[in-house]
Amino acid sequence: MAKTLLKVEDLTMHYTTRGGDVKAVDRVSFELAEGDSLGLVGESGCGKTSIALTLLRLLPENAKIIDGHVWLNDTDLLALTEDEMRKFRWKRISMVFQAAMNSLNPVYTVGDQIIEALELHIGVMTREEARQRVAELFELVGLDPSLMDRYPHEYSGGMRQRAVIAMALSCNPDLIIADEPTTALDVIVQDRVLRKLEEIQEKLGMSMIYISHDIAVIAEVSNRIAVMYAGQMAEMASSYEIFEHPLHPYTYALMTSFPSIKGRKHKLEPLPGEPPNLISPPSGCRFHPRCWRATEICEKEYPEFKDYGNNHFAACWHPLEKPAAEYLEEA
Amino acid sequence: MPIDRTKPLVQVKDLKKYFPIRGNIFAPVKGQIHAVDGLSFEIMPGKSMGLVGESGCGKTTTGKLLVRLHEPTDGEILIQDLNGNLENIAHRKGKQLKMFRRNVQMIFQDPYESLNPRHTIFDIVSEPLAVQNIGTLAERQERVADLLNVVGLTPAHTFMFRFPHELSGGQRQRVAIARALVIEPNFIVADEPTSMLDVSIRIGVMQLMEDLADRFGVSYLYITHDLAVARYMTDHIGVMYLGKMVERAETEELLQNPLHPYTKALLAATPVPDPRFGRDEIIIKGGVSKPIDPKPRCRFYERCPISDDFCKNNPHPPLEDKGGGHYVACYKV
Numbered sequence: 001m002a003k004t005l006l007k008v009e010d011l012t013m014h015y016t017t018r019g020g021d022v023k024a025v026d027r028v029s030f031e032l033a034e035g036d037s038l039g040l041v042g043e044s045g046c047g048k049t050s051i052a053l054t055l056l057r058l059l060p061e062n063a064k065i066i067d068g069h070v071w072l073n074d075t076d077l078l079a080l081t082e083d084e085m086r087k088f089r090w091k092r093i094s095m096v097f098q099a100a101m102n103s104l105n106p107v108y109t110v111g112d113q114i115i116e117a118l119e120l121h122i123g124v125m126t127r128e129e130a131r132q133r134v135a136e137l138f139e140l141v142g143l144d145p146s147l148m149d150r151y152p153h154e155y156s157g158g159m160r161q162r163a164v165i166a167m168a169l170s171c172n173p174d175l176i177i178a179d180e181p182t183t184a185l186d187v188i189v190q191d192r193v194l195r196k197l198e199e200i201q202e203k204l205g206m207s208m209i210y211i212s213h214d215i216a217v218i219a220e221v222s223n224r225i226a227v228m229y230a231g232q233m234a235e236m237a238s239s240y241e242i243f244e245h246p247l248h249p250y251t252y253a254l255m256t257s258f259p260s261i262k263g264r265k266h267k268l269e270p271l272p273g274e275p276p277n278l279i280s281p282p283s284g285c286r287f288h289p290r291c292w293r294a295t296e297i298c299e300k301e302y303p304e305f306k307d308y309g310n311n312h313f314a315a316c317w318h319p320l321e322k323p324a325a326e327y328l329e330e331a
Numbered sequence: 332m333p334i335d336r337t338k339p340l341v342q343v344k345d346l347k348k349y350f351p352i353r354g355n356i357f358a359p360v361k362g363q364i365h366a367v368d369g370l371s372f373e374i375m376p377g378k379s380m381g382l383v384g385e386s387g388c389g390k391t392t393t394g395k396l397l398v399r400l401h402e403p404t405d406g407e408i409l410i411q412d413l414n415g416n417l418e419n420i421a422h423r424k425g426k427q428l429k430m431f432r433r434n435v436q437m438i439f440q441d442p443y444e445s446l447n448p449r450h451t452i453f454d455i456v457s458e459p460l461a462v463q464n465i466g467t468l469a470e471r472q473e474r475v476a477d478l479l480n481v482v483g484l485t486p487a488h489t490f491m492f493r494f495p496h497e498l499s500g501g502q503r504q505r506v507a508i509a510r511a512l513v514i515e516p517n518f519i520v521a522d523e524p525t526s527m528l529d530v531s532i533r534i535g536v537m538q539l540m541e542d543l544a545d546r547f548g549v550s551y552l553y554i555t556h557d558l559a560v561a562r563y564m565t566d567h568i569g570v571m572y573l574g575k576m577v578e579r580a581e582t583e584e585l586l587q588n589p590l591h592p593y594t595k596a597l598l599a600a601t602p603v604p605d606p607r608f609g610r611d612e613i614i615i616k617g618g619v620s621k622p623i624d625p626k627p628r629c630r631f632y633e634r635c636p637i638s639d640d641f642c643k644n645n646p647h648p649p650l651e652d653k654g655g656g657h658y659v660a661c662y663k664v
Contacts, residue, residue, distance in 0.1 A: 043529040156618055186385040186556065191600035191613055213530065216559075216602035220610075239606040257534040258604040259559035261586055268563060270535035274499055290531075 002033040005174060005207050006055075011068035013054055020279040024050045026231040026286075028068075029305060030313075032175070037201060037208040039222030039239070041215050041254070043275055047231040048211045052177045054078075055209075056095055057085045072175070090121045094168040096161075098180040103164050104152040110163045111148025114170050121171045137166040142196055158189035165197065169204075176201075179211045194221050215258055219243065227251045230276050230286040233305050237312035247308060247319035250287050255324060256331075266328050285317065293318040334517055335415035339373035340550050341397065341518055342417060346370040346406035348392055352623065365622040366392040368574035370406070371650070374567075376517070379544060379551040381565035381582070383558055383597070385619050388571040390554045394520040397552060398437045399428060410435065410518065433463055436511040440523040442503035446495040452479070452506055453491045459514045478509040482539060501532035505539065512543060522554045537564060558601050562586060570594045573622040573630040576650055580657040590659045593631050629662070637663045 013025040025047045032038050040048045053059045055070055057077060070077040072092060077085065097103045105113055114137065115130040125133075135145035141162040152160060161181060168176050178197065182190040198221055201208050212218050218225055219239055226236040227250065235248040246252045253271050273290045276282055282289050288298035298317050305315040320327065334340065347370075349363040367389045374380045382390040395401045397408060399420060409417040413434060420431045436459070439445035446455055456478060457471045466474065472491075479487035482505040495503055504524060511519050521540065525533040541564065543549060553564045561568050562582055569579040570593065578591040589595045592615065599611040614636040622630070629635070629642045642648075642662055650660040 043531060158618060186619070187600040187602075188385065188596055188613060188615065189618060191602075194602075214602070215530075216604035219604050219606045220602045243605050243607060254530060255604060257530055259557075259563050260604050261559045261562055261598060261601050262603045262608045263605065265562065265583075268534045268537070270538055271531040274501060274532065275529070 002035055004031050005034045005036075005073065006032040007069075007071040008051070008055075009069045009071070011051070011054065011070065012066040013050060013059070013068075014064055014066055015060075016062045016064065017279070022278045023281055024063075024231050024278055025054070026281075027302070027305070028228075028231075028233050030226055030233065030236055032207050032209065034174070034207055035201075035205045036224065037198075037210065037222040039210045039212065039218030039225045040228060041212055041218045041225060042228035043213060045230075045275060045278065046228045048213075048228055049179055050231075051228075052095065052179050052209070052211055055177060056089060056093055057082075058095075090117060090168075090171045090173065092173055093175045093177065094171065094173040096164050096168045096176065096178040096181045098183060103167075104160060106152050109149050109151055110155070114148075114163075114167045117167055117170050133170070134166075137169055140169065140200060141166045142192075156189075157185055158193060161185060161189075161193050162196065165193075165200075169200065172204075173206065175207045175209070177209045177211070180213070181210070182217065183212070183214075190217070197221065215254055216260070227254065230281055231278055232286050232302075233313070233315060234287065235312075235314040235316075236305075237310075237314075241310070241312055243324065245320070245323040247312065247314035248287075248316045249291050249293050249318075249320065251314075252320060252324055252327065256328065267331065269331065285315070293320075334376050334411050334548075336376045338376075338411065338415070338417060339409075340376040340378075340411050341552070342373040342407075342409040343397070344371050344407040344409070346393070346396060346408065346421075347404045348389075348396055348401055349404045362624045365574045365625055367396065367403075368622065368625075369647075370571075370574075370576055372569055372576065372579060374518075374550050374552065376411075377544070377548050377550060378566045379553055379564060381553045381555060381561035381568040382571060383555055383561050383568060384571035385556065385597075387573075387619055387621065389574040389622075390571050391522055393571070394437065394522050394552060394554050397518075398435050398520050399423065399431065400437070429463070432459075433514055434516050435518045435520070436514070436516045438504075438507050438511050438519060438521040438524045441527055442500055442507050443495075443527075445507055446503055448495055451492045451494060452484075452498075455495070455506060456509045456513055459510060463514055465514065474513060475509070478513055481512075481543070482506075482509045483535070484509070499532075500528055501536060504528060504536050508536070508539065508543070512547065512549070515547065516549065518550050518552070520552045520554070523556070524553075525560065526555065526557065540564065558586065558597060570597065573619070573625065575630050575647060575660065576658075577631065577660045578658065579650065580655075584655070584657055588657070590653060590657065590664045591631075591661050592635050592637055592663075629660075631661075639663075 008030050011028045015022040111134050114134050134148050138145045143162050182193050225239050225242045227234045229250045235251045256269050284300050285298045288294040303315045303317045348367040351360040352362045384390050403421050407419045408421045412418050456475045460471050476487040484490045525536050555561050565582050568582050568585045569576050572593050578594045596613050596615045599613045615634045617634050627646050629647050632638050632642050648660045648662045650658045
């Protein structure tokens with residue numbers, strides 16, 4: 001197996017609010033190998049974006065990290081000072097945000113914004129060199145280099161998202177975090193952007209973390225999938241394995257509640273209830289109030305997130321014994 | 332409601348809606364956006380039709396035309412009235428329009444914006460009754476309580492006098508559904524009713540809408556960008572592209588056997604929640620343009636992988652039946 005690039009250990013993070021502490025991330029651990037891609041999937045408020053912001057140390061002021069470590073190679077990102085961290089951002093880790101419109105400054109040309117990032121993080125280069133680099137980046141993401149002197153409003157949604165990806169790539173980072181990179185795009189454009197991202201990742205051998213609520217998008221682009229529920233890690237395995245034999249009931253529920261245009265038209269099963277309020281989350285396994293397999297122990301104790309073999313992790317007291325297809329057959 | 336089940340519930344004939352473009356309100360008209368351009372289809376009682384397409388294809392405008400939130404530029408909208416007669420409501424006004432709305436309601440995409448934050452749930456759900464002047468206050472309360480139970484907001488009395496901000500997104504969409512049903516319409520236009528909801532909530536709302544369709548015999552025009560959702564919610568699907576319907580067929584037929592190159596591209600681009608399925612490469616070029624004074628030829632010509640000079644020099648192809656009620660508008664099929 002390739003070298004581990006990123007290792008998150010027991011990360012716990014709370015947001016302080018007037019109503020009490022929001023326990024947004026609870027004992028989350030995962031690893032990412034060099035050149036690998038991980039998809040982080042879950043519903044809104046499950047802590048996906050909080051994890052991304054923690055990795056980049058871009059958390060708002062009311063967030064406090066209670067416990068845990070984030071290792072990038074041998075550096076604990078959480079122990080760095082702000083000045084040291086600034087050297088890591090863009091060069092080592094960069095991010096593609098959800099709303100591409102808001103990540104670009106409307107009063108500068110797109111090219112100038114990327115050049116600014118280059119100058120800040122890589123250092124002085126001549127105007128010609130910088131423009132040359134931007135042109136290369138544009139080619140890489142499939143934009144015409146002549147567009148670099150245009151303003152963001154002259155771009156379509158898909159082009160903007162590509163420009164933001166070009167910017168994230170500008171300093172050759174080891175890791176890119178893409179938070180819902182295609183959520184606002186139409187399917188055909190989404191497909192193009194996803195394929196481009198996959199292609200670039202393979203070509204440059206970067207590691208990627210994709211964050212999305214859409215398990216279908218995640219299934220397309222990542223080798224491994226991590227499923228989160230209410231701030232906790234529910235399950236993590238290779239994409240194939242997760243769909244073939246999910247262990248956590250929530251993973252199974254997510255899959256069966258996702259309509260698909262392919263395959264047999266199986267009955268969609270809604271989950272009872274709603275995601276919990278994280279100010280006072282359920283005790284033990286946070287999924288237990290909605291779980292059809294829950295027993296007394298689920299309410300009392302948090303199940304350890306452990307390896308069930310073949311790098312298939314799950315946190316569940318009563319993991320599913322059979323492949324998903326067999327349960328679907330019965331239902 | 333006595334409706335005639337042998338006749339279409341909704342019949343749209345050559346429906347058009349153009350929006351003028353001006354530099355400012357005093358400037359002369361510079362051009363026309365052909366948002367909906369010659370749409371024809373029908374929906375039988377109890378059946379649901381899906382309208383799919385990318386943003387800007389005119390699907391929401393079509394929905395708004397059918398509930399007459401827009402007045403059509405041209406064409407007919409025939410809808411069965413309460414006596415089972417097909418009436419053209421395309422240009423109705425005032426009292427006549429209000430009468431038509433006893434029969435047709437709409438559910439909007441965003442439950443955070445479609446509910447008045449200063450009204451209680453009771454006010455919101457009973458408003459159609461108040462507008463149509465149906466029942467006494469006590470009767471309305473009873474009716475609203477019944478419906479809240481039906482849509483799964485139970486016990487109803489704990490929800491009646493709460494405000495929208497106290498409810499979650501899924502609950503709000505249930506309120507919107509209750510409001511649409513309160514006057515027992517035969518036809519509901521649902522514009523992306525589940526696209527703002529989380530996965531685990533979405534299925535509940537989709538199933539609720541299906542159950543209600545069976546129970547009350549309601550037909551939906553289900554507007555969505557997501558073919559997978561349409562697969563579960565509709566009997567027929569119409570695919571729109573720049574104001575035109577390019578393909579229409581029974582849902583499974585359309586998904587298994589798409590004929591129009593645009594439908595093929597849409598299907599190929601839809602992500603499948605299972606890595607074991609491979610997907611086809613998409614072959615179309617470019618992005619969606621705006622239908623501003625379009626050239627008199629196939630709207631899809633510029634992006635089409637199989638277009639030729641014939642497509643270039645001829646008007647937009649008519650929607651033709653290729654057998655078994657599978658309609659396609661393409662010269663090359």
